[in-house]
Amino acid sequence: MADGFRLTRRWAALALLAPPLAVFLMFFVAPLVSLFWVSFHAPSQTELFGAELTVEHYATIFTDPFYHTIILRTLSTGGVILLLCLVLGYATAYVLAPLPQRQRLFLLLLLVVPLMVSNVVRAYGWIAILGRQGLINSLLRDTGLIDRPLLLLNSFEAVSFGLMTILLPYMVISVANALNAIDVQYREAAQSLRANPFKTFVHVTWPLSSPGVASGMLLVFLLTLSAYVTITLLGGPRMKLLVSLVFDAVGAFRWPLAAAISFVLLALALAISALILVVLRPQRVQGRG
Amino acid sequence: MTDPTADAGPPVDVRFTGVTKRYGKAVAVKALSLDIPRGSFFSLLGPSGCGKTTTLRLIAGFETPDEGDVFIRDRRVTETAPYRRDFAMVFQNFALFPHLTVEQNVGFGLRMSGVDRQARSRAVASALEMVKLSGFAERYPKQLSGGQQQRVAIARAIVMKPAVLLLDEPLGALDKNLREAMQVELRSLQRELGITTVFVTHDQEEALTMSDCVAVMRDGVIEQLGPPREIYERPATEFVATFLGASNMIDARVVEQGAQASLVEAPCGRFSVNGSYPQGTHLRLAIRPERIVLAGNGQDLPLPAIVRDVVYRGMTAHLFLECQGQQLLAFIQNTDQAALDWASGQTVTVALPPESLVLLDKGGAARG
Numbered sequence: 265m266a267d268g269f270r271l272t273r274r275w276a277a278l279a280l281l282a283p284p285l286a287v288f289l290m291f292f293v294a295p296l297v298s299l300f301w302v303s304f305h306a307p308s309q310t311e312l313f314g315a316e317l318t319v320e321h322y323a324t325i326f327t328d329p330f331y332h333t334i335i336l337r338t339l340s341t342g343g344v345i346l347l348l349c350l351v352l353g354y355a356t357a358y359v360l361a362p363l364p365q366r367q368r369l370f371l372l373l374l375l376v377v378p379l380m381v382s383n384v385v386r387a388y389g390w391i392a393i394l395g396r397q398g399l400i401n402s403l404l405r406d407t408g409l410i411d412r413p414l415l416l417l418n419s420f421e422a423v424s425f426g427l428m429t430i431l432l433p434y435m436v437i438s439v440a441n442a443l444n445a446i447d448v449q450y451r452e453a454a455q456s457l458r459a460n461p462f463k464t465f466v467h468v469t470w471p472l473s474s475p476g477v478a479s480g481m482l483l484v485f486l487l488t489l490s491a492y493v494t495i496t497l498l499g500g501p502r503m504k505l506l507v508s509l510v511f512d513a514v515g516a517f518r519w520p521l522a523a524a525i526s527f528v529l530l531a532l533a534l535a536i537s538a539l540i541l542v543v544l545r546p547q548r549v550q551g552r553g
Numbered sequence: 554m555t556d557p558t559a560d561a562g563p564p565v566d567v568r569f570t571g572v573t574k575r576y577g578k579a580v581a582v583k584a585l586s587l588d589i590p591r592g593s594f595f596s597l598l599g600p601s602g603c604g605k606t607t608t609l610r611l612i613a614g615f616e617t618p619d620e621g622d623v624f625i626r627d628r629r630v631t632e633t634a635p636y637r638r639d640f641a642m643v644f645q646n647f648a649l650f651p652h653l654t655v656e657q658n659v660g661f662g663l664r665m666s667g668v669d670r671q672a673r674s675r676a677v678a679s680a681l682e683m684v685k686l687s688g689f690a691e692r693y694p695k696q697l698s699g700g701q702q703q704r705v706a707i708a709r710a711i712v713m714k715p716a717v718l719l720l721d722e723p724l725g726a727l728d729k730n731l732r733e734a735m736q737v738e739l740r741s742l743q744r745e746l747g748i749t750t751v752f753v754t755h756d757q758e759e760a761l762t763m764s765d766c767v768a769v770m771r772d773g774v775i776e777q778l779g780p781p782r783e784i785y786e787r788p789a790t791e792f793v794a795t796f797l798g799a800s801n802m803i804d805a806r807v808v809e810q811g812a813q814a815s816l817v818e819a820p821c822g823r824f825s826v827n828g829s830y831p832q833g834t835h836l837r838l839a840i841r842p843e844r845i846v847l848a849g850n851g852q853d854l855p856l857p858a859i860v861r862d863v864v865y866r867g868m869t870a871h872l873f874l875e876c877q878g879q880q881l882l883a884f885i886q887n888t889d890q891a892a893l894d895w896a897s898g899q900t901v902t903v904a905l906p907p908e909s910l911v912l913l914d915k916g917g918a919a920r921g
Contacts, residue, residue: 457662
């Protein structure tokens with residue numbers, strides 16, 4: 265009886281698991297595997313990919329200085345955005361977390377409002393501010409500080425800053441929730457054990473908030489890697505990142521190259537995610553080392 | 554506090570002078586003055602919201618008084634930040650750092666005070682030994698039982714060798730058997746170390762078992778302060794009499810004043826009390842249920858009564874008596890086979906021994 269019941273339960277669990285698993289395998293794993301397969305083929309003018317097997321795309325990416333520049337630029341853009349989001353986001357969350365529930369939720373909601381505006385619209389907003397005829401240039405010109413407009417758009421700074429403002433709320437919400445979940449008793453315990461506010465932060469608050477910091481950083485970094493609209497509109501033809509190259513390769517019907525760049529992008533995402541988790545060790549809050 | 558012999562006693566580790574703490578309009582602690590002598594186990598006992606936890610937090614510095622001063626070992630710490638005060642604390646839910654091992658938790662305070670690694674690991678090892686957790690240094694709090702976590706919290710506090718150890722209902726999270734075992738253990742550890750301890754609890758039995766001195770608090774004021782036996786046997790107010798175990802309250806009027814004792818009249822009849830009171834004085838008296846003397850009908854105890862109900866409790870029986878309209882509760886010890894042979898409806902006689910009757914303060918005004 266009991267065994268039969270257990271068996272039934274196992275089948276029921278499998279039955280429940282089957283549909284999402286099938287969808288996952290069919291629409292994620294299978295395309296990914298086929299994309300990987302595509303990336304090792306020569307390009308073709310008529311087909312998706314040529315018949316001939318080759319590693320030339322990967323070879324190009326790893327040897328061509330152009331790709332090195334773009335990879336480095338992608339990493340440094342991601343790094344700057346991560347750093348800005350971490351500092352600004354943590355500081356904001358630190359202020360928000362101790363507020364009374366209603367006030368905190370209201371302010372978090374305010375933070376989310378910009379996310380309701382499309383990235384395209386917001387990128388054009390930045391263009392209106394940073395462009396040649398934009399707000400900043402006309403202000404500077406009117407006050408006589410400059411004679412000819414500064415080139416603010418299509419720059420590393422424009423892309424980093426534009427993306428940072430889009431991604432910051434993810435960091436704030438993630439960290440604010442983590443900080444809010446920390447029992448006050450831990451901080452009081454630290455203080456009762458001679459830890460001043462700074463030491464309390466370093467040894468107690470920071471490590472206990474690390475799960476929120478890690479999830480915030482992962483979100484920010486992965487969204488940076490996959491952002492396209494903001495990069496294209498604010499970066500223009502001069503400030504291209506890896507995603508832009510995928511798009512360009514597809515536009516030139518070089519599908520296998522696009523596939524290879526995608527996998528480099530995926531590898532970067534995995535590597536940096538792993539690095540974030542290794543440095544922050546969010547699992548330590550669970551008390552298992 | 555005005556006692557002239559106080560200067561001759563042991564030094565005071567914690568002193569409150571006229572401390573008041575308000576939260577908005579609510580007064581949590583009202584003009585509290587208090588001396589806690591070195592080495593004593595001092596309990597703050599009272600129902601929730603009586604101000605006992607606020608008092609503890611005022612010592613720790615997690616709260617700052619609105620009026621008055623707090624001293625730890627003659628040092629005024631009224632506005633001093635918690636991390637600069639000489640205390641250690643065991644929190645209600647232990648508050649062990651989940652991301653640190655037992656060893657790191659216990660060594661945390663020493664590390665923050667800049668004690669070097671070697672001295673630290675020696676001190677941690679001996680503290681863990683004291684709480685019998687020597688083999689657990691590498692574990693994380695999650696991997697420990699409630700009782701073990703409790704010991705770690707105690708070790709983390711005592712390793713600091715603080716002037717005063719604060720315990721905020723530390724046994725509340727444990728089940729009954731473990732709690733009783735920990736009571737004994739904590740008490741003997743405290744004696745061994747001679748560490749001044751302030752213990753907050755709402756459990757009267759726990760306070761009586763562990764303390765040298767109990768302060769019964771109510772509405773931000775200490776109603777009575779004294780050794781457990783005095784608090785229990787000579788309660789000053791009705792609140793103290795009923796909060797610490799059961800008590801029978803009797804309103805009586807003096808009918809005959811004597812030199813040593815006076816005869817009073819109550820609904821249940823006439824009996825005598827110790828002390829000389831003028832005729833006509835109203836007295837509010839309390840007597841513990843276990844102090845009521847009971848005999849079968851026909852025996853010569855002064856007050857006749859009827860047994861309304863008998864509740865068998867094993868070690869004792871609770872007898873609900875009616876004595877001329879006055880309800881009385883009596884606890885009878887199960888000392889021999891016939892001791893608990895009482896039936897409801899039975900007529901009995903009772904006596905209220907004068908030495909067991911306690912005269913209560915009328916208004917329940919604050920003392921101590």
